[in-house]
Amino acid sequence: MLKGYLKIIRPANSVAAGLAVLLGVIIATGTIPPASLPLIAVVFLVTAAGNVINDYCDSEIDAINRPERPIPSGAVTKKGALVYSVILFAAGIAICLLPFVNPLCLAFAIINSAILVLYAKTFKGMPLIGNICVSYLAASIFLFGGAFAGIEGLMQNTVIAAITFFAMLSRELLKDAEDMEGDRAGGAKTLPMIIGVPKTGKLCLVLAIAGIIISLLPLIKFWGPCYLILIAVADAIILFAVAKGARAADSKALIDSKATTILKTGMFLATAFMLISALLF
Structure with missing residues (x-):
């Protein structure tokens, strides 16, 4: 069961997304301040949550096309996946409440979490809209990293x-x-x-x-x-x-x-x- 909960977050992709935020921090500040390191966890957790909610919404399709995935294979229950995604989203957003994290980062975490849920439920099946969501989410990792340094870092x-x-x-x-x-x-x-x-x-x-x-x-x-x-x-x-x-x-x-x-x-x-x-x- 633990293996299923690990697999469903697509750890490699989530880790890569988490590390990418440091590029945004470097572009904004020229260095990697120790206080910026929690941003890696934020992006990892929110990305992981997005992967889980995506599999939750696609469980019926995956039962036919991708039966080896955690939910259709029985490694993770639908209810378990839903609860898991909520916990991951909440944990990622909660880190942004730390006193040394810029409030702009909190705004990005909340907005991106909402987009990930809407994408999984609705936008994925809409021509162009789904593509725009994916492209924005990829680009926003850099904005999120820059936001650590405030508006100026965001603009950079x-x-x-x-x-x-x-x-x-x-x-x-x-x-x-x-x-x-x-x-x-x-x-x-x-x-x-x-x-x-x-x-x-x-x-x-x-x-x-x-x-x-x-x-x-x-x-x-x-x-x-x-x-x-x-x-x-x-x-x-x-x-x-x-x-x-x-x-x-x-x-x-x-x-x-x-x-x-x-x-x-x-x-x-x-x-x-x-x-x-x-x-x-």
Whole structure:
């Protein structure tokens, strides 16, 4: 039973999300203050809670498609999963009540917890809205880390958050376009199924360009020649990826283009280069 409760939180993903918040702290402050370390636990717990509530809401579908998952396999009961998610959400939010944690962090923890619940219950099945939720939640990890240092720290992380949001949204939509046939067979309804692969690719190109433009604006304290040279490399890879996606006529062509894999590389480099620039500054 304990194994089931561990598996359902997807520990690897939750730990990765927790550690990612430190990037936001570094970009905001140039260092990792000891008082910021509890933020790792907050993101871990809220992410874990989101994974649990997601499995709770998908339990009937998983009973058919993913019977090995904790709830359909019987390792975790539905009621147990619901209680578990509430405890995890509450624990994550409670840490934000510590006196040395900025109230902005508490606001993010509450809002993101609500979005995770709404996503699992409703938004996941809505074309584009579900993609926006996933992209925001990924980007908000940096905003949360920046919020530790107050409004100024939050603003320092808007650039990496914007790059993450637009690149992630582009990737999410391209992946939906790749999986269109399987999603149709499974009864899902995604944006590419409504507007088609070519229009989806062009939309992703526009979204990525928006992120690239924001990345080049003088909005951060370490904006300068070094940052611009580094971020230009990541931007070029992101643009190359979405341009390949925009040229795809159908799902097969999109898969063959490897656009989503290249885009993921560009996103990773953008994050790494932002971190390097912040540390050099």
